[in-house]
Amino acid sequence: MDWAFSRHPLENLLVLSAALFALGIFTIITRRNAVSVLMGVELVLNAANVNFVAFSQYVPGAGIHGGMFSIFVILLAAAEAAVALAIIIGIYQNFGRVDVDKAELMKE
Amino acid sequence: MGLLIADVSLWDFFHWDRVMASPWWFALLSAFIVCAIIVNFIAVYAGVNTLLERKIAAHMQARVGPYQVGPHGSLQWLADALKLMVKEDVIPRDTDGLLFRLAPYVVFGGSFAAWVALPLAPGLSPAVMNVGILYILAVSSAVVIGILMAGWSSGSKWALFGAMRSAAQIVSYEVPVGIALLGMLLIYGSLDMHDISRAQETGAPFGFSPDWHGGILSWGLFRFPPFTIMAFLIYYTAGLAETNRTPFDIPEAESELVAGYHTEYSGMRFSFFFLAEYANMFVVAAIATTFFLGGWLPPFGHLLGKTFLMSPFLEGLFWFMAKSFALVLLMMWLRWTLPRYRVDQLMDLCWKKLTPLAFVTLFAIGAGVFNRWVGVGLGTVAGLIAIGLIGQAVTAPPPEGLQPVRAPAPAK
């Protein structure tokens, strides 16, 4: 098996991260519940993190900068999730539901 | 580097490189065997723990507790375990099937995974990790998710409320736990649990004479008194709250009052929650032992491997287990002594009292590590303040208006 993880770790991880990214984008564009959209965003961020860590660990001379960046991404994802969920709870209190297609008050 | 810890260790046998160089099925088999040993130990330990809890409760309340099964009721735990295993498996109709069945395993998995990184004896740990303590804190977060899963999938709003309260409690108390341990990590300089235990072999309080085998005085508890003692108390209290033990057992007490997150569970699934709780208690006690009480070290210097048992490995194992069990017994003792906190008092205690105090200890220990004379200074100031406060609290007159209660005279 020449394409296995132990022979080509970088390519395997990049394919995994691309798949998670595509699934995350699919979640963001098709879901109607705002919390589900947020879950899609988390999938996308995790895919990017896998990418960063893969390059940091498996490309010669890359140093730890990929790992550092992925730690910052994790921290910022936490901050963003907190604020986004607070906003979603605010939307629920005002509209009674968190359907992203129906929260269109500004349009009227 | 402690020379007491002999070269005898199972490390050479269990090392990852040797396992990786062996056939893949051998590696998987050895991992499986290690996990099976741990799970069996947890099961027996938790079972005996339930009996011990009932016996301690009984003797503290001037009664005898379970007495029928076995001599003095000592096999009661076997009877309880058998009963739970043969009970009918009831799954209510309104539950979400997959999540309802999965939740006990997620909760147990979180507690069990933390056992893997405990430093049981010099060189012995099911998995030696560079980031031991961080890993343990991380996988203990899986317990919260399992509790939420259990509460939601039970399909009853009381279970859901209980689960959300329990989850909020655990997540809140992770903050003082982390900060108290962070202060100690400043002293030890390593996240590896074995390095932390080894670092408590030598050294005097405040960091003087780093090569002195001080025995009990070299332990983490006395490195920067009184701040390390404060850190220990903060960690132990917050750890009590993490495992839902009294006085913080609102989520469990609700099962007496209304319902808790495991109200719809019966039989073997219910016993998994209890196994997880006792396993969690041991992990909290084990971390406290490793960070504050010297891990596997005996209380007297230079004696590892030279007293009874004649082997550093067995002796380290004995002392580690003894100290952890002592802390677990303390948890049980507290359960039957203290009344329960209300949920708002609990949150108030965490955020307004324990967390600021934990930050103060972190700052003070950091200052002490930076310059030991600053540590001595801060320590004496804090010690004097503490003695003053305690003395004032102890000698204060009772509040006005309180009269001893006398029974009314019996009506003639």
Added chain:
Amino acid sequence: MATSEILINLVYYVVAAAALGGGVAVAVSKNIVRSAFALLTVLFSVAGVYALARADFIVAAQILIYVGGILVLIIFAIMLTHKITDVKLSNESSPGPVSVTACLSVFVLIVTAFVYGYSWKREAAPVRGSVDFALEGRPPVRADLSMWQGGGLTGVEFDGKVLDGFVRLKVKTSSSVKETVRAQFGLSRVKKGGGWEDLPPSKPAPFATEGGAAVAWTEFERLEEGKYEWKARLVDEGVESPWVEFAQGQLPDFNSEKGLTKAIGRAFMGPYLLAFEVVSVLLLAALVGAAFLARKEVRE
């Protein structure tokens, strides 16, 4: 494939399958709570992937923050934004052919253009190139010397950091070598009181062909933490070439460290200090903002 490789591959493919399965469940499941617990699977699997890539600190950070923080927040938000009587919380989605095609094409584009269309496998620059190994009675063998993180991970540069004490040293030559020639590596370490001490040299390793050149390598594992220097020589049936060192003098070739934690700590207090402080201020702002936004509106 070596038997130990089977285990790594097995673990990786199981973990990757769990991640992808969880991702599909997040994207497609009709029940939002199941979606959230599938996200749990994805987060743990991604942590497993980091563990396989030997990024140990990031594993702990991922589980602690994502599972212990973000996922708990998400589940609380789900429970707070639905009426308490809904047991089967529905989660409508509007998939259509457009979205499916778009995502599939994004995936195919990334994989073909960036993963397989570009060669990521750059050979690390040799640490010391074109050294001559003089064997008696034979023309000297010209070779390049390089250091790799063990397990085939990143190449190590001069005075670089090696994680987990796990180093692969390589001799690569384009000239032809006899069958019986072996390469032997020796390490010396800085002692605690200063000064260098020599470690016993490795067993001589045979040359194998790799991409047109002959390569011999040895892996040193479980090196203790410290500064190391190394040297190499060729051995041929008892005839030994003199040792060729890389660094002459007091410079170490690499520093051995256990795990990523110290390196990350040094980076946080070094080049990333400003970012660290800014992120902490940002977290404070997010904390205050979220607490403010989620408060119950007091309707006058």
